Amino acid sequence: MAANSRLTIAVHALAWLALARRQGREQLTSDQVAASVNTNPVIIRRSLGDLRRAGLVSVRHGPGAGWSLARPPEEISLAEVYDAVEGDPVFGMHHTEPNLECPVGKGIRPALGSIYSGAQQALRRELGRTSIADVLRQTLQVS
Amino acid sequence: MAANSRLTIAVHALAWLALARRQGREQLTSDQVAASVNTNPVIIRRSLGDLRRAGLVSVRHGPGAGWSLARPPEEISLAEVYDAVEGDPVFGMHHTEPNLECPVGKGIRPALGSIYSGAQQALRRELGRTSIADVLRQTLQVS
DNA sequence: ACTCGCTGTAACCTTTTCTGTTACAGGAGG
DNA sequence: CCTCCTGTAACAGAAAAGGTTACAGCGAGT
Known part of the structure; x- marks a missing residue:
């Protein structure tokens, strides 16, 4: 299970907030989302903290907070969520610097860099075609 | 450094094999690629082993092997290399099963599954636009 | 102004994964 | 048969992620 579940956690939380809002509950605590x-509620707070820094959610303190x-x-696309919670790019370079005396070792990193950048953009573009409202609709269709 | 360098290693090895072939050296040992x-040569053998199982490279045994x-x-696209060396999908689901009594928890996994599948296909499609020959050309342009 | 409930975050543990390393059995030309 | 290199198992170390506990801080309501 190398895969990253951060996007899943964040989208789940946002979809749940969207449904709660539709049902009249404007605020949810991290305990409620975690349920x-x-x-663990701390996992949710960390994830929602990233989303708050990206301007996708807001928080209220004090009693009755959430x-x-x-x-x-x-108006919230999965591409924005991805940018908010995902730190590292999909593909990484060599762990150790390649042999610079080899013509391949010398030039491959910039070459791969632009290729990986294009692939990453394609990924974001596809994610950008879906919104949290779309996810919620598909989620409720299943049941 | 969470990022996966497996695609980088494999593409580097393939580009080096392509350049060696152009220079008249048909066979390379794992030691030569590792240099x-x-x-470590074992890393290369593991990566090239994946590529052999996918039918992208062939190997000869005995002395003068490689x-x-x-x-x-x-005719080798990066999408094929990606399929050969990359096991897990880019995005993972929850580590623990979500609460099935919540409508979001119940339906979100199939919904996300189809969305992630589309994103993954977009990534592969973009990688499919580049071949090993393209990578080698761009690599040699840099120097 | 005080209190109480929840946020925000640091610190730590455990598990998993990856790279790197050593070691060794096996296959195939010469 | 011999030699070179492949193929793979086994293991160590590092890094990252999720999970857990603990606690300081903020702010609305009393």
Whole structure:
């Protein structure tokens, strides 16, 4: 299980916030979100903290506090969520510097860099075609 | 450094094999490839082993043995290399099963599954636009 | 102004994965 | 048969992620 579940956690939390808002509950605490995702509240706070820094959710303190969407769910794309929670690029370079006396070792990193950048952009473009509202609709269709 | 360098290692090895072939050296040992990538020969054998199982390279045993491309470098796309060496999908699901009594927890996994599948296909499609010959050309342009 | 509930974050543990390394059995030309 | 290199198992070390506990800080309501 090398795979990254950060995007999954964040999208799940946002979809749950979107559904709660539709049901009239404007605020949700990290405990409530964690109960749906079935994980520790700190994991949710870390994830929602990334989303807050990206301007996708807002938070209220004090009693009756909690998290809410900063925008309508139709206007939050998965590409934005991806940017907010995903730090490292999909593909990495060599761990150790390649042999610079070899013509391949010398030039391959910039070459791969532009190729990987294009692939990453294609990934983001595809994610950008889906919004949190789309995810919620598909999620509720299943049941 | 969470990022995966497996694709980088494999593409580096293939580009080096392509250049060697152009220079008249048909076979390269894992030691020779490792010298350019600047890593351990076993890492190279593991990576080239994946590529052999995918039919992208062939190997000869005995003295004077080594690896060679099974096809012209123009006909090896990075999408095939990606499939050969990359096991896990880019995005993973929850580590623990979400709460199935919550409507979001119940339906989000199939919904995300189809979205992730589309994103993954977009990534492969973009990688499919580049061949090993393209990588080699761009690599040699740099120097 | 105080209190209480929840956020925000640091610190730490465990598990997993990856690279790197050593060691050795096996296959195939010469 | 002999030699060279492949193929793979086994293991160590490092890095990262999820999970857990603990606690300081903020702010609305009393």
